[in-house]
Amino acid sequence: MTKTLYLEDSYMRECDAIVLEVADARSVVLDQTIFYPRGGGQPGDTGKLIVSNSDSNPNREFRVVNVMKKDGKIVHELEAGVQDPGLKTGDRVRLVLDWERRYKFMRMHTAAHVLGSTMYNDMGVLITGNELGEEKTRFDFNTENFDRALFDGIVKKVNGLLAQDVELKTYSLPREEAMKIPGVVKLANALPPSITVLRIVEIPGIDVQADGGTHVKNLKEVGQIELLKLENKGKANRRIYFALRP
Numbered sequence: 001m002t003k004t005l006y007l008e009d010s011y012m013r014e015c016d017a018i019v020l021e022v023a024d025a026r027s028v029v030l031d032q033t034i035f036y037p038r039g040g041g042q043p044g045d046t047g048k049l050i051v052s053n054s055d056s057n058p059n060r061e062f063r064v065v066n067v068m069k070k071d072g073k074i075v076h077e078l079e080a081g082v083q084d085p086g087l088k089t090g091d092r093v094r095l096v097l098d099w100e101r102r103y104k105f106m107r108m109h110t111a112a113h114v115l116g117s118t119m120y121n122d123m124g125v126l127i128t129g130n131e132l133g134e135e136k137t138r139f140d141f142n143t144e145n146f147d148r149a150l151f152d153g154i155v156k157k158v159n160g161l162l163a164q165d166v167e168l169k170t171y172s173l174p175r176e177e178a179m180k181i182p183g184v185v186k187l188a189n190a191l192p193p194s195i196t197v198l199r200i201v202e203i204p205g206i207d208v209q210a211d212g213g214t215h216v217k218n219l220k221e222v223g224q225i226e227l228l229k230l231e232n233k234g235k236a237n238r239r240i241y242f243a244l245r246p
Contacts (some may be wrong), residue, residue: 002074003032003142006045007170007199010106010214011101016052026078027070028087033099035067035072038194040194042213044068044108045102049076050094051087060086064095084226102214104134107222107244108205110168110215112137115158115225115242116186117207122154126186128237136228142236151227153239159208166219170204184210 002020005012012034021029021144038044042065051060087093101187109132116127118139129140178184178198186209201211203219214223223244231239 002030004033004074005032006036006214009210010102011217013097013101017093017095017203019087019089020091021076022087022088026080027077028078029073030093030095033067033074035064035074035076035078036102036214037067037069038154039069040211040213041112042105042132044095047095047097049078050096051091052094053092058067061070076124101134103216104215105132106214108132108134108137109239110219111158111162111222111225111242111244112139113201113203113207113209113211114161114219114222115139116155117183117203117209118154118158118161120183120186122157123150130213134185136241138239140237140239141166142232143238144231146230147228149214151230155227155242160226162222164219166204166206167217168215168219169200169204170198170215171198171200171202174198178210181208184208208229 005015015032015034017030017032018033018222019028023029034049036042037226046066049062049064055128058238065077065079066077068077070077112130112132116139119125123143123145125141125143127139127141131138178200198210199212200208201215202208223246226243226245228241228243233239
């Protein structure tokens, strides 16, 4: 099992690790990582991997272009064109995160929680699909009421919340206990039955939600939401795009 340092401290930018497995020329499994694996609408992190103790390839650098979960493992995918990086089990490596990219996702993710919570409370809708981006984020949801003025009002309310000095909390709860919290799941079909302990991200007074992604420490880091576009994707199937501005 890979130790998930990105959940313990989302602000870590570098760490040392040991290679546990080289699945093929470009897929590496490590004993610990600061790189978030793609999931829950949040893209996988990118950065670089520096080999620090390989006899054949000392101090060689490789781009990490994607991170994903595969067969229960966190797999770091190296750049295309690397036929044989020369990595082997036991090699020590240094991981360096593309921090500016990750921080954009952290801000977007926290903003998405506040927006999703407000939509849930004011409209009673669950998010049916989402995709966090560096420049904009997409929400899909089902509702009959799709009025621009309504969403402008929700965004205004959300931006008022994002201006507050509120620190986020993270903790774990047994699934049975967590599911007693109203609205703890706001993403439809988000939690497979196999998960028995849930990681909870709480924005005090605003939102409590089961979540396995990375977030900022304080709402004041997020900025303000700008509603970009509303789309009607069919009967009660709606989509919105939003961005963040400082």
